[in-house]
Every structure is written in C-alpha cells, then in structure tokens.
Amino acid sequence: MFEKTGIPSKEMIMEKFPSIDRINKGPVAVVECYKEIPCNPCQTACKFDAIKVGEDINNIPALNSDNCTGCAICLSKCPGLAIMVVDGSKSETTVQIKIPYEFLPLPNAGDIVKGLDREGKYIADVKVINVLNPKSFDRTPIITLEADREFLYDIRNIKVVS
Numbered sequence: 001m002f003e004k005t006g007i008p009s010k011e012m013i014m015e016k017f018p019s020i021d022r023i024n025k026g027p028v029a030v031v032e033c034y035k036e037i038p039c040n041p042c043q044t045a046c047k048f049d050a051i052k053v054g055e056d057i058n059n060i061p062a063l064n065s066d067n068c069t070g071c072a073i074c075l076s077k078c079p080g081l082a083i084m085v086v087d088g089s090k091s092e093t094t095v096q097i098k099i100p101y102e103f104l105p106l107p108n109a110g111d112i113v114k115g116l117d118r119e120g121k122y123i124a125d126v127k128v129i130n131v132l133n134p135k136s137f138d139r140t141p142i143i144t145l146e147a148d149r150e151f152l153y154d155i156r157n158i159k160v161v162s
C-alpha cells in the first residue's frame with residue numbers, strides 16, 4: 001500500500017513512535033521518514049544530537065529519544081513535513097501533538113478543529129492549544145493540539161472549519 005499511496009501502514013507508523021513510557025515522560029519527536037532520500041535538514045536543525053542521518057545522506061534518519069527535548073525546531077525545517085512531536089506528560093486522558101501545518105487559514109488557540117489521519121480521514125475533534133508562526137519557521141507554522149489518548153497514533157493533520 002505504501003509504495004502506491006505513500007500512506008504508511010499501522011505497523012510502519014508504530015515503529016517510528018518512541019515507547020509510551022518515553023512519551024509519558026514529556027515531549028518527544030516522531031520522525032516519519034520512510035524512504036531513503038537525499039535529505040538531512042532534520043539532523044542539521046537538531047542542537048541536541050537527537051536525529052542522525054549519518055554520513056550517507058540517503059540514510060533514513062534515526063531518532064535518539066533520550067536526547068530529544070521535544071523542542072520542535074526540526075518540524076519546521078523538514079521539507080517533507082515528516083516530523084511531529086507528541087507529549088503524554090500533561091494528562092492521563094489526553095495527549096498533546098505538535099504538527100507542521102502549511103494551509104490557510106491558520107486556526108487560533110482555543111479553536112476546535114477536525115483531527116485527520118494520514119489518509120486525510122476524519123478521526124475526532126481536537127482542541128488547538130497553540131499556534132507558532134515566527135519568521136524563523138519560514139512559513140511552516142507549528143500547531144499544538146490536544147487529543148484523546150486513544151488517537152495518539154492516528155491524528156496527523158487537521159482541517160480548520162470556519
């Protein structure tokens with residue numbers, strides 16, 4: 001399916017997620033880069049040595065979740081919008097998910113928006129916690145969402161309904 005549609009299977013997605021214990025400790029990146037491509041801005045952007053592509057620029061990036069602070073700087077630097085940050089430390093019932101979002105209109109903090117999966121299918125309503133769009137993000141804003149825990153592995157995008 002992935003080769004035809006570019007949509008990863010559940011197993012592929014789960015392999016990219018850090019353990020739930022790590023997620024519950026605090027924010028951490030999920031690097032959903034599935035193909036060998038000549039690309040490494042994620043490695044360059046990370047000041048904590050948490051993402052390694054290595055000497056061969058075609059390598060698939062590897063995350064060292066112990067080093068990752070969840071700072072989310074790499075999200076706006078990845079041309080493939082392949083990275084998000086998840087945080088299970090805030091609540092036992094919800095998780096926070098930071099995603100890069102390049103559509104307009106941008107949502108506002110406090111908005112309820114449609115949470116979508118990797119195929120663009122509606123999963124559940126989610127709350128916008130924060131919208132960051134400084135010049136240094138070069139028109140790739142970062143949206144922080146709050147979602148029910150059961151959707152941790154599913155929510156990957158949003159639709160803003162005006």
Ligand code: SF4
Pocket residue numbers: 028029045046047048049050051067068069070071072073074075085
């Ligand atoms: S979230 Fe921050 S610390 Fe983690 S991999 Fe990205 S840039 Fe590095």
Ligand code: SF4
Pocket residue numbers: 031032033039040041042043053061077078079080081082083
């Ligand atoms: S910058 Fe994004 S697309 Fe490029 S290697 Fe890193 S995760 Fe993959």
